[in-house]
Amino acid sequence: MAKPMRPDDPAYWMLFDGVTTTPVVYNKDCYICNDPEYAQMGLPLCRKCPKCGGHIPADDSICDDCGYDEYDDYPDNTQNHTQEV
């Protein structure tokens, strides 16, 4: 019987705190996707790319499938389109 985590593991309680995250994407090469304990602990999981529906790793902002960078779309405060009056 494989025991995924031992009771004396410092994070063991997190498996039972009722918080789980639901994976929305899966990449077989991604260590986060392949470790169910990330979801069981309620940690942030990989995201779905808004552009291609692909895989954006939880610890990154760039889509594995199309190279889209989430941060490129963040609204910066460039409200410098002051119209000349």
Ligand SMILES: [Zn+2]
């Ligand atoms: Zn992943």
Ligand SMILES: [Zn+2]
């Ligand atoms: Zn993408």
